[in-house]
């Protein structure tokens with residue numbers, strides 16, 4: 024019989040912790056909705072005690088998202104657990120995930136507690152969490168570097184206290200597949216009670232082994248895997264959901280397990296997370312990279328044309344990568360536009376839909392065919408923005424080899440037009456200086472990337488910027504066939520987010 028592996032998605036908790044990925048509540052809800060469509064078993068929606076914003080987003084996800092279990096992280100502390108319990112309470116199915124360090128280095132240096140004190144706290148806090156919610160997950164933090172005998176002891180004790188899932192994290196990404204698989208086997212051997220509950224793993228990618236370690240754990244008997252979309256997360260990130268799921272699916276005879284993931288939603292989810300976090304996906308990334316299904320080499324192309332299996336171990340369709348037949352153009356109406364977005368899985372409020380439609384019309388005037396990827400860029404730009412304090416009215420650029428680049432631009436600020444003219448080292452520099460002059464602030468530009476969305480010189484350029492103010496990072500997107508306009512739109516989107524907090 025095939026075993027079922029539960030997929031625990033922590034994009035909104037561990038993934039969101041990585042520098043620059045911070046999301047606002049609307050964006051988190053949008054991702055949670057898509058995770059529900061992807062059919063993950065559990066959504067770790069956040070760390071409720073971390074901030075009022077975190078608490079509120081976990082709560083709203085618990086209220087609005089149906090299907091998956093909604094979970095909040097909590098340290099093994101009463102205050103944490105109380106906050107987590109309150110935040111997940113509205114959910115159809117809720118879970119509290121509590122943790123405490125069990126490696127010698129974590130106990131001594133971070134917690135300043137003896138092993139006995141750690142054990143006692145873990146048991147008490149699992150029982151305390153249990154008084155709010157029946158579904159409790161416990162993690163011995165840094166399990167990969169913990170002494171095995173102590174690990175068995177604490178796992179046995181928290182199961183007795185009522186934990187329903189034991190999660191074994193490799194917090195620092197130090198272990199290897201052989202060791203990690205063995206650790207999982209040893210836990211199953213030495214704590215037989217674990218067979219009645221879920222045994223989970225949570226791997227980090229510091230040595231590029233997060234997915235390999237997770238798969239080794241599945242082979243060894245783990246029943247839940249914690250992962251993130253596109254593998255985002257602190258440092259080198261977490262195990263990537265799409266790689267684990269497609270690994271298990273593509274090599275099913277080898278693993279003999281199933282997941283409940285609707286793999287056709289993978290591509291869309293990856294795009295959404297990348298758009299909203301501003302964390303771009305490398306082109307050669309397994310499963311979701313832009314080149315993952317591109318067969319450029321002539322010899323491969325010939326093979327793929329004759330029979331796909333020659334070089335293709337998975338089909339693009341299996342992750343939802345289909346070139347849609349319905350391409351929109353300048354004569355497409357509002358209904359066709361809305362239907363297309365719905366087909367692509369986007370649902371929008373009326374007002375945002377109208378804005379996206381206007382934006383589509385402007386693009387369609389400049390570009391013959393508007394593709395799915397173009398639409399994704401338009402959607403990313405139009406619907407996930409903060410209140411628009413500043414909007415671009417018009418811009419004129421002078422640049423070239425023998426002129427000093429300059430920009431003259433007009434912004435609409437609270438219904439009034441404001442104009443500025445600046446010069447710079449290039450047209451983007453000049454335009455950004457003009458924006459700064461009107462806004463009266465100079466946030467640091469930490470990241471600027473530009474991508475051509477489709478081929479051809481009339482392609483839509485998508486610019487992603489990240490700006491920094493007081494240690495907070497704000498992301499903005501802009502898409503346009505003119506890359507200077509796209510650049511200014513992206514910068515304004517980031518500034519609008521900055522001034523809205």
Ligand SMILES: [Zn+2]
Nearest residue numbers: 037194225227
């Ligand atoms: Zn982690």
